[in-house]
């Protein structure tokens with residue numbers, strides 16, 4: 001196989017793996033990298049959390065724990081000391097409240113709830129190599145524990161640091177995260193945390209309804225809210241949306257995530273084209289270096305032959321051979337051997353005729 | 358190094374009780390204990406992994422470095438069979454064996470890391486997550502282990518005298534080599550692509566849309582350097598198992614590979630440099646992360662490239678061998694930088710991950726198993742020599 005054909009083969013192989021694919025589950029799956037086509041699942045369920053309303057009572061945490069039969073928490077749900085640190089989700093905790101003001105723990109005015117954002121194009125689903133995570137048409141991002149391999153790439157990939165892991169379990173540890181109370185959604189019921197909230201800090205409806213509600217709240221009370229609905233576009237949009245009285249980074253939500261859906265970052269690489277076009281020059285340089293070396297070795301080999309000839313058949317033959325070889329610079333191994341054979345035969349003939357005399 | 362060679366390398370016997378065997382046995386015992394802990398107490402019992410650091414050194418070293426350093430298999434085979442440089446022939450079998458064991462160990466080590474090792478083949482046979490870069494990695498690694506096994510097969514077959522199958526395998530050499538290069542291109546680069554999906558967690562100096570290219574290109578000189586490094590070690594330990602053509606071929610391999618590696622490293626240096634320019638990352642160079650990045654680029658890429666060239670120019674084989682060690686460390690440094698230093702760079706230092714002793718222990722255990730199996734195979738099959746009846750026939 002020559003070099004060009006060989007490189008072509010690599011190129012073709014790279015092209016056969018493509019990036020786009022389905023991450024949506026259900027009867028009507030849509031292409032993951034093209035969810036824009038369905039305009040962000042406008043009729044899927046969504047929740048709007050309003051930091052202006054939440055009082056940090058942690059009833060939602062308790063509701064979640066009971067609904068999903070999670071283990072008892074390390075710190076009691078009524079203990080305000082929990083607010084001394086900023087927490088993240090873990091295997092016992094699908095959702096949690098953090099306090100972000102400078103007041104004493106539990107008596108502040110700025111709280112935010114954390115749980116899975118239920119992204120429209122979830123990084124967790126895009127990154128899972130066995131499709132254990134998938135996006136449902138009703139908005140929930142759900143987990144299939146029967147196929148999960150426990151590689152934890154989903155945890156690496158999630159931009160919101162949501163999935164947690166049962167590191168302490170030896171056999172069949174699971175990736176855990178908020179399920180959007182997927183069983184309740186099937187009956188059109190709102191998630192447990194939304195239902196138990198005493199002040200209605202969360203609203204539940206379709207994504208379009210929630211976006212409209214959020215807009216209305218901002219318009220009606222422009223000085224109570226920053227003019228941004230978190231989750232409308234972040235990472236391609238999410239089904240959990242947030243309103244805040246302060247800039248979002250102050251309640252621990254990154255504004256630098258961008259609006260590009262996670263899958264788009266890898267589809268290019270999986271498509272292979274950019275890699276192949278970009279590494280060609282480098283590969284060729286490497287190939288060139290090796291090839292040059294090869295020529296040099298060939299030359300050395302030829303010289304070795306010549307000197308051996310000189311030793312074997314006397315200086316006369318060797319000189320002739322060297323002359324002839326230097327005329328033809330581009331001889332390959334076979335040609336060299338041919339020349340050597342000829343020179344030897346000549347020498348032998350000469351000796352014979354000399355002896356005959 | 359003497360130039361004497363053993364006329365009958367296949368007759369060498371080695372004693373049972375050697376320092377290597379004793380140390381290896383101890384490590385294996387510890388490894389078995391750690392294995393017990395891992396599979397009774399879960400990952401928490403042996404690792405420092407947590408929810409923010411789902412991937413530790415078992416991924417950084419065992420997977421990322423393991424695969425990069427096993428790249429000697431495809432580079433050597435391609436140089437010999439695709440580019441037709443027969444002088445490298447002697448290096449092919451050791452390199453293929455190392456690569457095969459390297460990949461086999463990667464798969465072995467993954468059984469410790471994943472939660473459901475019995476489902477490791479699910480992504481291939483049960484449900485394919487085609488949108489995942491990890492799927493591509495998994496599929497290619499799976500196929501490539503198979504290819505490497507087939508490439509390695511002639512050695513034991515020759516030893517066992519199963520000629521017919523062996524000759525079929527030899528005929529497949531070119532096809533297998535080309536297939537191996539394609540698979541390697543794809544998964545070496547995909548290992549870098551794994552990090553593409555998490556831009557918000559990666560330090561900009563290491564995050565680039567070109568990560569796959571960086572990983573692939575660096576795997577080439579990682580593989581070449583590893584072959585040089587390994588042949589140094591093999592010559593120390595297995596000198597009496599090498600035949601004339603292996604001993605004669607080694608300097609060619611060392612100089613040729615050093616030169617190729619230097620060229621590729623120069624190219625790598627420049628594409629990484631242009632990465633900094635393109636992403637306008639100058640400001641970061643003046644920070645702690647910038648310092649680490651500069652050490653990586655200057656000390657572990659530019660310097661060894663220069664030393665390789667110098668070694669080739671002055672025919673200094675010793676310099677080249679040390680440079681190979683430096684390059685190998687550089688690759689490890691780079692993979693650790695991407696997967697542990699750049700990853701989660703914004704977390705406060707007390708939340709950062711540092712491997713547990715037991716975690717490092719498992720990695721050492723895995724490497725030791727590799728050495729033991731390598732020794733077992735290299736002392737029993739024609740790796741460093743050719744059996745008389747097959748001389749020159751492949």
Ligand code: SF4
Nearest residue numbers: 116117119123124158
């Ligand atoms: S927030 Fe994370 S875990 Fe939840 S859907 Fe998005 S990517 Fe998945």
Ligand code: SF4
Nearest residue numbers: 128148149151152154
């Ligand atoms: S841990 Fe499970 S759900 Fe997460 S990516 Fe791996 S296989 Fe998929």
Ligand code: SF4
Nearest residue numbers: 054055057058060197
């Ligand atoms: S129940 Fe409602 S008010 Fe109480 S902490 Fe949860 S979201 Fe806030």
